[in-house]
Amino acid sequence: MPVLRPIHASLKGRTRYRVKGLYRSHPFKTHLESQLRSKEGITRVSASTLTGNLLVAYNSDRSPSDISGLIQRIVADYTRKAVKLRKSEHNSVAREDIASPASKRGGNGRQKQAVMSKGKLRRLVVGSEDQSVEPWHVKEADFVLKALANSSAAGLSDREAKERLKKYGPNVLPEAVPRSGLSIFLDQLKSLPVGMLTAAASISVLTGGVVDAVAIMAVVGMNAVIGYVTESQSEKTIFSLKSLVRPRALVRRDEKVKEIGAGEIVPGDVLVLRPGQYVAADARLIEAKRLSIDESALTGESIPAVKKPGVLSEENVPLSDRSNMCYMGTLITGGQGLAVVIATAKFTEMGSIQAMVGEAKTPQTPMEMQLDRVGIQLVVVSGVLCGIVFVIGLFRGYGLLQMLKTGICLAVAAIPEGLPTVATTTLALGIREMRRHKILIRHLDAVEALGSVQVICLDKTGTITLNRMSVVEIYVGTERIEVSKENFVRLSGPVGPIFREEVSGLVVSSALCNESEVIQTNGGYVINGSPTENALVYMALGSGLDVVNLKEDFPLVKIIHRSERRNIMVTVHKTAYGKMLVTVKGSPTEILSLCTWQMRFGEAVPFTDEHRLVIQRENERMAGSALRVLGVAYALVDCDENVVDDEEVLAKDLIWLGLVGMADPIREGVKELMAQFHKAGIKTVMITGDQSPTAYAIGKELNLNGEEQLRILDSTSLSCIDSEAMQALCQQAHVFARVSPGHKLQIVQGLQG
Structure with missing residues (x-):
């Protein structure tokens, strides 16, 4: 990537550049803006660490080539200084012996995690150095190891990890640093009415009205105390909830696997990835074995992503x-692997989201705007009236000092001292009421903003939907069958006995060709596995099948996992009558090519080309309805359980059972809630990272468009759109698909206008 690249230069006197190294580098942003603003002919400069873009507006006497050359010189100068600074800091750090701030061992041998105080946490986060941001996904794993972990997958040494922890700070997100009590208190004084009362009290003191000044400041103090107590309680509750969960992570240090607090992770650490764990930091994979990660919290994709350590060819690839x-906060659902940490804390993708939210300016609420407007009107009206009274008094022969005191008294009397207190008390009562409904609110003005909502933006995965894959439709024989709340409903009528046989064959095969762990408890079942395989188990349990006993009756002999050249999974099981049961699930097209028989009307019949064509059409129809579709087949074969050949098993004549369609179902009551929003005059907008067909299907089912035509916008190219066009697009669309975390903030700001 070049150091400087113009990306938008169609307007005369205004150019937007992509600057290498600007992304997430606040010191670089400050340097660029300060240097450019000092140059002649530059009228406006705006650098963004969130996009890596630089906007420069300049006079007509400066040419674009002059501006480009100027920026390149500033970038080169900054780069030289940064390299020298890093070298000097590295040499000084290497001479220090740093003690561990994170954990110690007690006399009983049990590991104790030190609880970091709020003040120390704030100091460490604020004092940490910037981390290098590189396109690690286009670099070889060995190169990343050499650059960050000293070329060894055995991990860092404890000493080096301590040095890096001191240099880069703890691995905590920006939001984990709580507001101080002083900042909460001072926030209560930042309003125009409070400023007017303070000014009135000061004037009263100067004119001898000490009693009046004390009374006014008592009102101001009461207002500040009410707001402080209310917001500090919410702040303490939120921080204590975060403290309840102290995430841990497995890392390799000194060639040993250790469990440490997630806050102690540093760049260069080698993470050990296992199912059920949350990824503690952004990392580049160096090893992966059938690794799958649920990234819905970051990307909105409801299906876990399959991970491989290979190199990607393009730099600008969506997350x-x-x-x-693998990224901080995502959940490992299957497989295992190793990854070297490339970013921690605010330099992770999750940290970038927090930074964007933190830098966003909160618009004034209607009440704040009304209070400011009333305050300005009071100042103007009372000033004019006091001036008139002052002039009339002088003409009537009263003394100058006497009329000055009279005018000031009138001005103070015109200010409604109780207005800020009444407003603060009302909002505090609103927060108290919301707590009864188990809702925590940090800021007082957020309560009033809830009553003024005109547009509600909703995430899809986990908000509108359950973020849990479920079987919603199957196709067996020649019939479509809906699966609703674990009940099979045939579209053309009740499921007959013959279809019971075909359905049961598909359900049994789906439950056996499955790696989900099923644990029976007193309250039901606990199922651990990938969302797709869990959905198949839930379908089996809902049909009345005892999955635990089923797996005992058909012991597993071998699993043939999916591979790059074969997108199917095969399991081989022992049976009570000597033969081996082979169950297959995966890509419908690939499984169809392996089948020579089909289960129809309770018996296996030869597979004809006509039957294949019908099934292919059903597969396309289900996929077009935004369903994830799997094919299911089975076979009974004669083979030795000790010698099971993969190719020989797949060469057997498989019997086609049917198609299984899965989706992330909509939460109960959401459709009715959308109708209530529309009735109240509130526009609903869905923002998701899912593909456009899936997003469109959900938006259509929820009737997000009301009586209008549903309009959907693919957001992959939003970064190339200027703010005016962005605002116009946001006002028109009902659904935004393929949205990255950074785009969500742009969309909300566009809707705010």
């Missing part, structure tokens, strides 16, 4: 397509 990366 959801970076198959060799």
